[in-house]
Amino acid sequence: MSKETNWTNIGKAEDIPKLGARVIQSSDGDIAVFRTSDDQYFALRDSCPHKQGPLSQGIISGTTVACPLHDWKISLDTGLAVAPDEGCAATFPLKNENGELFISIN
């Protein structure tokens, strides 16, 4: 059964600061949207695989974010914890069209 990708406009790309993150509030749990220094955007479940810390509040360097609770490093592109830690935060497809960000949540 094929499913059509359902894109939701979440706002302007420029509203996320460089090396910063914003949160999409959702009844199924928050999603964090990150922006790197070279303007790549990534969306991850806002919950560290370790102890559910809010990744959106971490410090971003390159394409990883450091969880603010216990300093686990999570790769923004894969959601995987950087070795030797093990775990994964769910990722969501994200696209940037003319400065507007769209996310697919299915």
Added chain:
Amino acid sequence: MKQKLVLIGNGMAGVRTLEELLKIAPDLYDITVFGAEPYGNYNRIMLSPVLAGEKTIEDIMLNEKSWYDENNITLHTGKTITKIDRVKQLVIADDGTEEQYDRVLLATGSAPFILPVPGKELKGVVSFRDIHDVDAMLEVSKDNGHAVVIGGGLLGLEAANGLLQQGMKVTVVHLLDRLMEKQLDDASAAMLKESLEQRGINFMMQAETEAIIGHDKVEKIRFKDGTELYTDLVVMAVGIRPETTLAMSAGIHCARGVVVNDTMQTYDPRIYAVGECVEHRGQCYGLVAPLFEMGKVCANHLAQYGIGLYQGSVTSTKLKVTGIDLFSAGDFEGDESSEDLVYQDAASGVYRKLVIKDNKVLGAVMYGETIDGSWYFDLLRDQTDVSDIRKTILFGQSHLGDSGHGDEDRVAQMSDTAEICGCNGVCKGDIVEAITKNKLFTLEEVRAHTKASGSCGSCTGLVESVLAITVGGDYSVAPHLKPMCGCTDYTHDEVKAAIKANKLLSIPELIQFMEWKTPDGCNKCRPALNYYLVCTWPEEYSDDYQSRFINERAHANIQKDGTYSVIPRMWGGETNPQQLRAIADVAEKFDLPQIHVTGGQRIDLLGVKKEQLPLVWGDLSKAGFVSGHAYGKALRTVKTCVGQEWCRFGTQNSTKMGIELEEMTWGSWMPHKFKLAVSGCPRNCAEATIKDFGVVSVDSGWELHVGGNGGIKVRVTDFLANVKTPEEVMEYAAAFIQLYREDAHYLERTAPWIERVGLTFVKQKLLEDENGRKTLAERFHFSQTFSQDDPWAARAEGEDAHEFAPIHKIS
């Protein structure tokens, strides 16, 4: 096509270099390894425990043959390279195997020195160097006969102990009158000898071997004085020399060892060398820590990164004989210009000697308790001025209230379920398993894998001990000057100096100027850089928001559930009904689940959702509150008692003093959190003597105390000065704070900072140099003109709104 790298010598140094290389450039080379021994790579240091029956060969294997397969490395075991043809770029083994190369890594290690005496080739005469030797010794020991060990050095004594454990009668023969003369002085060597004699080892001192006698195998040994001993085994442990035969035959420049430069390159630019076969700046090393440092540098150059220099190592020695704790480092004998500090308690078997010159540690010998060995080693390596701690230095750092450093004997006896790291709940068994499974060798690696000692750090010494007993004793690998983080090789002090000298005004500018290895820095260096820039250029620098930890971005403390806690400032711990009513109103209005009174005399509102923060602050601002900065590396609180106004013992108006100090200092960013207290009399109810800056009122004026800490490691303040007037208190406080702000490393509290730089330094700056003190205070006041804006009021009015509001809501 990939380049070809050939490693000659399948031992710890060479394979460690390959591991470092594979980490940074996994696909650069086709790698071939030649090893003379028929095994994978094993931990040679741990042969002593294998001989003693405390570990098995399997326990000490580092790289099984499968590791080479997994990394596509061709491994030739049992083949000795006999020739390097540098013209054809070819290595040739004793069985005729040839291999082409683009680069060679020489790691031929060292060879045991064999005494040139008649009978040295007899069966039953062995050295103590590899698994083969250990097997030979274990074979002979089955019959519980006699063994003679020639050489009373580290290796000889470890061999003697092992053979004793295997049931042999052991005699150690030593040329000199002192055991381990390269590591021990007379007193400690005598204690060691006595303790080994009690275990049953015999000693023949000042005995020179003349011949080993026997027909097809060893039967007896004869000495120069004519004495003869019957024996079934002779172990030669009289020293090692770098194995340079191959390198010399290939015409590569060798002195004692294969001569390399700081990039581990030999005189042939295609050939690198690491490990015990190497001579670097005239030094040869036989311990593991330096070999690993070499490996890291060498791998970097093999990977063509071209960064990193090996600049030599300072090493320390521990004896791996269970039940005997012994530590030695540096020059432990000294000369006419040095002095000895000695602590000796013969009945308890404790001896420690420090050799001091110009108030710096030159060397250390410890016997019995080696609990403070790593501390002395740090003092030695960092050349710390110890004049302030001379009186207590022999009692060790644990005397200063360190709960960390554990002696290895005690740690060895702990059960696997004993908790080592109380913050992260890591037991000894977890750490041992991680070390064995992942082949860890450094404290940093153990932290990364287990989190042990990664939070508050007070169990660091225990973790180091577990590491030492699991992999061997000399893994003190923290470099002499520690780089700020993995993004750079520069130290904190070098970075600070560069910021000032080159007027660097932003993090991107600095990262580019100082050639950081990462594009954005990391979450360790960026907050530090931001602080150094704020501190150096208070007027010009604009704060880098994304380089602050979340608490300093959100101006509140993140809690484990992602909510925040809010602590309004209460000047000097004073409050009134109107303030309390306002706090109660906020708590009710926002339905906050908990209110807590803090240790710093403030009220903590817990469970505030991030979106609510600006609203909460708005209400608190209306009631006159400003941010309490309980979330920052900043001035936290000034704690006071009720003082002279109420207390029948009070001597000065200490509460007013506390409030004025807080008004002067609030809002300032610091290397770490900073706490003050003012007590109204020497009863010291405000606990001023465990604060960063503590003031105690006395009848004649004010006592000033600095560098206290009541947290991880309790440290009582050092007394700084007595002053007469409140104005002086303010001036000294401002000057002390500014000195700390400018001199300490980021995340260094005043207590470790003062222990690092010495109280004398602080006194010179604040007491002996009046002008300097006034200038420091002025710089603090200038900096404060930019930092005393209330961040809460600004955010209640909409600043940084993006921080607190979601970008989008999905129902």
